Amino acid sequence: MYPDPAYIKALFKKHANGSITPGETAELIAFLQQGDQEALLPLPDELEDLPAPAMDTAATARVFQQLSVITAPAPSPVRRRTLIRRIAAVSAAAAAVAAAVILLYHPAQPKPLLAAVSTGYGSMKTVTLPDGTVVTLNANSMLQYDSAGWQPGAREVWVNGQAFFDVAPDAAGKFMVHAGDQLTVQVLGTRFHVAARPKGIQVVLNSGKVKINSNAQTLVLQPGEMASYRPGDGELSRQNADTLQLTSWKDNQKVFRDVPLKEIADFIEEQFGAEVTFDAPQLSQLQFTGTTPANDLDVLLNILTKSLDIRIDKHNNQVMIMLAR
Structure with missing residues (x-):
């Protein structure tokens, strides 16, 4: 069943202006992975009102490579050239679409992220990271990590949405979780929940110990405690938490x-x-x-x-x- 072209265009626009949710990102990725969907891509004149991110030659080359991979498992040369010509017809529109596709797999972050796992609405996924850490993603969420650079002492992930972590102990280094753009959770070996939504961020500790940093504020949580961050005033606070209520979704x-x-x-x-x-x-x-x-x-x-x-x-x-x- 073909998706609504107007809806696909709306997803591209939301990705370009930064308002897309993890669940919608998962839908857009699924659309691009279906193959034989060139007819549903937004036309150049439909994309003229999109912001045009600055892209260098290397970035443009990367997006065409990504398009050739994610739009069809084994595309013919003629079909690939047709798709690329269509996206490149208007330079500003091409940049917007190209940036959207690149950011689906390589969002702008402090270091290149080579792996991304998303969930749509009403779904969950369990991910095992290279060190054995198990992450359960709730609906409408995204987990990103640098699989190529993953090593003891350099374990970092980025979360948008909700995730429950069962972190594998590692005496050689800590485990870092970046929740949105506001909080960093520093972990040894522990089980905890992170919720990074537009209305605020929560970190709930089930066992172990975590240290939370936000600008100049720092909190160390004990089991049964929760840290809350409000984007409006930038306040980081600590409360007692009902861990069963707040983390029951993982079951x-x-x-x-x-x-x-x-x-x-x-x-x-x-x-x-x-x-x-x-x-x-x-x-x-x-x-x-x-x-x-x-x-x-x-x-x-x-x-x-x-x-x-x-x-x-x-x-x-x-x-x-x-x-x-």
Whole structure:
């Protein structure tokens, strides 16, 4: 089934302006990997309004190499030339598309990232890193690391979204996790959770010890504690944490304990890409306690309906929560 060309164009535009989510990035990667999709790529005149990142000759050459790999496993020379000519027809548009494709696999970071793992909405993945560290990625998340430069004393990963780490001990060096652009988590051997979302960053420690750095602020967490960072004021704070509730998703469950529907609506948006609205303001303050599947929106909504005095209408990616009649 072919995707909607308008939707693909929108994903390219969101990637170019930096507003794309990890879940949408995963969709764009999947589209590019399908092959035989040149007809659905945005036309040059459709991309004229995209920002045109500065790209040198080497970068342009790299993107054409990437395109020849990810758009078809074994493309014919004629088809490859056709695809390249189409993308290169307008220089500014070509730069935008090229930059988008390059950044899917090599995002701008302090060092080249040669491996990236993404999850779409409503899905999870488990990744084993070269040192044996096991990472569980929640939905709408991305993990990046330098597989070529991975070695004792140089273990670094970058996370956008939610990930649970079971870090392999290494006496020769530490393990560094970069959460968004604001926090760095320094680890020895431990189990912890990182959530790096636009609204804020959380680090929850299950066992071991972690040191968290943000600008001039530093915190050392003990098991059962959580660090929170608010982008608005740049404040890094420490709280006691309900580790079961905050990390239950890694076992494909979501535990809620006296959680307002407003926070559950935020979870639904991040986890499933659905927009939640309330037809009465007081509904957002209703509290729910229970356990639901982490990756099944329909079951979650059904449980909420039966547990609270509400009705829920779901249509595509729109969810309306209403007072029961």
